[in-house]
Amino acid sequence: MIPRNLLLPISAFGIAVLVAVRLSSAQAPPAPGEKSAAAPKRITIRAGHLIDGKGGRVLDNALILVEGDSIVSVTAGGTAPAGVETIDLSQSTVLPGFIDLHTHVLLNGDITPEDYDKQLLKESIPYRAILGARNARIALEHGFTTIRDLETEGAMYADVDVKQAIANGEVSGPRMQVATRAMTPTGMYPLLGYSWELKVPTGVEYVDGADNARRAVREQVMYGADWIKYYSDRKYHFESDGVLHSMVNFTDEEAKAIVGETHRLGKKVAAHAIGSDGIAAALRAGVDTIEHGDGLTEPLMDEMIKKGTVWVPTVMVGAYVAPGRGGNWPRMVETEKIAFQKARQRGVKIAFGTDVGGSDWRDIGQAREFQYYVDYGMSPMEAIQTATSRAADVLGWSDKLGTIESGKWADMVAVSGDPLKDISELQRVTFVMKSGKVYKNER
Ligand SMILES: [Zn+2]
Secondary structure: OOOHHHHHHHHHHHHHHHHHHHHHOOOOOOOOOOOOOOOOOEEEEEEEEEOOOOOOOOEEEEEEEEEOOEEEEEEEOOOOOOOOEEEEEEEEEEEEOEEEEEEOOOOOOOOOHHHHHHHHHHOOHHHHHHHHHHHHHHHHHOOEEEEEEOOOOOOOOHHHHHHHHHHOOOOOOOEEEEOOOOEEOOOOOOOOOOOOOOOOOOOOEEOOOHHHHHHHHHHHHHOOOOEEEEEOEEEEEEOOOOOEEEEEOOOHHHHHHHHHHHHHOOOEEEEEEOOHHHHHHHHHHOOOEEEEOOOOOHHHHHHHHHHOOEEEOOHHHHHHHHHHHOOOHHHHHHHHHHHHHHHHHHOOEEOOOOOEOOOOOOOOOOOHHHHHHHHOOOOHHHHHHHOOHHHHHHOOOOOOOOOOOOOOEOOEEEEOOOOOOOHHHHHOEEEEEEOOEEEEEOO
């Protein structure tokens, strides 16, 4: 900040400079923020093979014309218009940019409670936001051009700031929908176990009672939440019926108030629900997506199909933290695998989400999640659709995202090999374009 007594002379000087710049800028390119009169930049991409995200056959030797931030046309063969820059991906497979529906850019691994507490207690929110920007960059380089970030874990509304800095072009990252703070009733989410004499931060916003739930929804939406997230359950355990059970956090009245108010404001609700009891409660409340969902039973799957609720299974981080957490966690991974296979056969809508941030962003790339889906029985094409067209639908962006076709945002990635033969190819993205801008090109 400039001391007030210095303001006047500097302002006078500033005006002189501004006048000088204006006088000399008749032929100069437009300043940042000014609209250019020139036509939007055109680029063509020659794709050796194109997986367009719609699930149909692979198109060979495709020509994609991009203008500004959008795709203008996709044709088989064809020649690029004269004078337009061409990106040669003729030795690669091109796919739509990936969408991860469950991330935490403000978190960097929480296998143990100590990992988690340390971040909330020893790192300021500005410091965590800087790491959040770094994490967003990592996601983009791995081919994730859009993410739904599902709560800041005590970093308040810093996800809105990361989202805005990316949207303004200040830092590179995926476009984001964000959930801000998430909710539980008092005492049902860390930090816990500290002396009552200490005021420690909480990983979520504590909410008690239906009126307070509505107030919290309004507050979070006011500060920029695109989604409302709440924790439907905790204390996951197996009972003699072999089912993964849990303790439900909110009363039905409270959960319905959260969902009702969110929908009334035109937003959607994601519920963390791991045990069958938590999933059942979330479905009763009418949430839009079930996160994790390890304890899904067949009657609950049928309920999801009936209601059109989408399952975001987040296998990657569950499997990642299980060995370190011990207890029920390894069995929960096995339980989820069986549930995944049944849900897929039954026709539950499954969409791609990793819970990255629960793992350190630098450790495993989010595209590892594809491998689990294929190992669990999906075809590679089906797995790709969970992170493209299906995920775009969850975000309400089907008209803009998730497929490579005319009128969509120009979000594309490329890999060297054939992901339909080896899904792990998606972990080795060599090219990334978001909104028509190239962020990575190793070819
Ligand atoms: Zn999560």
